[in-house]
Amino acid sequence: MSLTRRIGIPIVKGIVWTLRRVDHYFLGSSALRADDDFRRDPYPSFEAIRHAPIVRSLANRGWIILGYEAVQEALRDTNLSNDLNNNPFYLRVARAASGGRPIPFVDNPPLLNLDPPAHTPLRRAISQRLTRGFVDALTPQIEDSARALVSRMVPPCDLIETVAEPLPVQVIADILGVHNTDQLAQWSHRMTNALRIAEADQVQDAADAEASMRCFVAKQLPDMLKINPESPISQLAQDPEVQERDVISTCVLLLTAGHETTTRLIANTIYILHHQRSVREAVVSGNLSLDNLIDEVLRLEPPVQMTLRFVRRSTTIAGRSLKPGQLVLINFAAANRDPAVFDNADRFEPGRNRPHLSFGYGIHLCLGAALAKLEARIAIKELLVAYPDFELHEPISWGNNQFFRGPETLTILT
Ligand code: HEM
Numbered sequence: 386m387s388l389t390r391r392i393g394i395p396i397v398k399g400i401v402w403t404l405r406r407v408d409h410y411f412l413g414s415s416a417l418r419a420d421d422d423f424r425r426d427p428y429p430s431f432e433a434i435r436h437a438p439i440v441r442s443l444a445n446r447g448w449i450i451l452g453y454e455a456v457q458e459a460l461r462d463t464n465l466s467n468d469l470n471n472n473p474f475y476l477r478v479a480r481a482a483s484g485g486r487p488i489p490f491v492d493n494p495p496l497l498n499l500d501p502p503a504h505t506p507l508r509r510a511i512s513q514r515l516t517r518g519f520v521d522a523l524t525p526q527i528e529d530s531a532r533a534l535v536s537r538m539v540p541p542c543d544l545i546e547t548v549a550e551p552l553p554v555q556v557i558a559d560i561l562g563v564h565n566t567d568q569l570a571q572w573s574h575r576m577t578n579a580l581r582i583a584e585a586d587q588v589q590d591a592a593d594a595e596a597s598m599r600c601f602v603a604k605q606l607p608d609m610l611k612i613n614p615e616s617p618i619s620q621l622a623q624d625p626e627v628q629e630r631d632v633i634s635t636c637v638l639l640l641t642a643g644h645e646t647t648t649r650l651i652a653n654t655i656y657i658l659h660h661q662r663s664v665r666e667a668v669v670s671g672n673l674s675l676d677n678l679i680d681e682v683l684r685l686e687p688p689v690q691m692t693l694r695f696v697r698r699s700t701t702i703a704g705r706s707l708k709p710g711q712l713v714l715i716n717f718a719a720a721n722r723d724p725a726v727f728d729n730a731d732r733f734e735p736g737r738n739r740p741h742l743s744f745g746y747g748i749h750l751c752l753g754a755a756l757a758k759l760e761a762r763i764a765i766k767e768l769l770v771a772y773p774d775f776e777l778h779e780p781i782s783w784g785n786n787q788f789f790r791g792p793e794t795l796t797i798l799t
Contacts, residue, residue, distance in 0.1 A: 438452025461746075464698040552763075643756070
């Protein structure tokens with residue numbers, strides 16, 4: 386073989402590998418790339434590729450699921466895996482990107498990234514503690530926190546910095562019995578970049594943040610048990626069937642899942658109340674309940690826009706054959722606007738007769754849905770009591786993480 390050929394093949398392979406690597410996790414479809422228009426309004430891009438409930442994503446040789454029924458079908462299908470260890474391609478790229486550090490959500494997988502049978506007992510143990518009764522009992526405490534945060538606001542100020550973020554961070558830290566909320570929020574922000582494996586420095590930063598959070602939680606665990614033996618985490622730690630590393634992974638998951646999402650739900654609701662005055666008037670006059678408001682915001686602007694699965698064994702979704710190793714992007718945001726299921730799907734019309742899929746579906750259905758909705762209801766109520774005529778600074782800039790949707794800042798002027 387000639388020297389040029391010997392050098393040429395690895396170079397070509399390297400270029401192809403790099404291109405695929407970048408494309409793979411930047412949503413694998415040119416229609417879904419995160420430019421400014423997409424950040425502002427991703428929904429037309431989803432419609433542009435909605436030729437069927439499930440479409441090919443040729444760039445990553447995978448699939449994008451956009452249809453409501455197809456999303457449910459995929460999330461019921463045990464041939465699809467949530468364990469990132471089941472995808473050799475992802476693993477290879479993430480290992481290279483992480484520079485030898487443990488990869489967040491892979492090396493110490495939390496509940497969300499476990500498949501049955503490992504997932505089943507841990508989910509049962511956690512759901513037995515995060516019950517409806519437990520959440521309802523938090524109401525007075527959340528009301529006090531929200532009222533205190535709103536009373537400290539001095540417009541012009543950022544509603545995310547003053548209310549939408551500190552409230553969920555405070556609530557989840559209280560549930561876990563940990564302090565140091567500023568530090569927790571920072572680690573959590575850095576960890577949400579872990580999926581963006583095309584950016585090696587972000588993956589390494591996410592890995593460092595996860596390691597710091599694990600270390601912090603491990604050190605706090607004895608105190609958590611002593612100070613509040615009845616808390617959900619203390620009870621989990623005392624469960625003989627749950628190992629300590631799972632307790633730590635659960636705390637890390639709750640500290641991130643528990644606030645990144647809820648912050649965005651509160652922010653997205655404020656955005657809709659600002660943008661659609663008739664909706665705000667209906668809430669203030671009592672014609673629209675906070676429950677229905679929050680549910681319709683969740684449908685239209687889901688904080689978690691999509692999730693990933695990997696095909697573990699050959700399967701069929703909405704009539705298409707999926708092959709082992711393929712990536713499946715499950716798009717909740719598109720499913721929530723599926724015209725086959727929702728009339729006037731782009732319009733804010735509360736009281737829909739089908740539920741949205743913003744908390745997922747199937748065995749990984751969100752365990753914090755009731756808590757998130759409670760926090761959002763309370764935050765919005767307190768804000769509207771204090772500032773029924775609020776005005777926001779325009780233009781509003783949206784975050785650039787395609788998996789999580791929410792404005793970066795929401796400056797209240799009056
Ligand atoms: C508006 C707020 C929230 C949204 C939109 C949301 C959304 C989701 C979604 C879509 C999933 C499933 C992901 C998948 O299947 O890949 C999920 C899972 C999960 N969520 Fe939430 N979440 C929210 C708030 C919370 C809160 C407040 C907590 C905790 C207190 C929480 C804890 C969890 C846990 C533990 C799981 C994993 C369940 C499992 O794997 O069995 N979430 N969430």
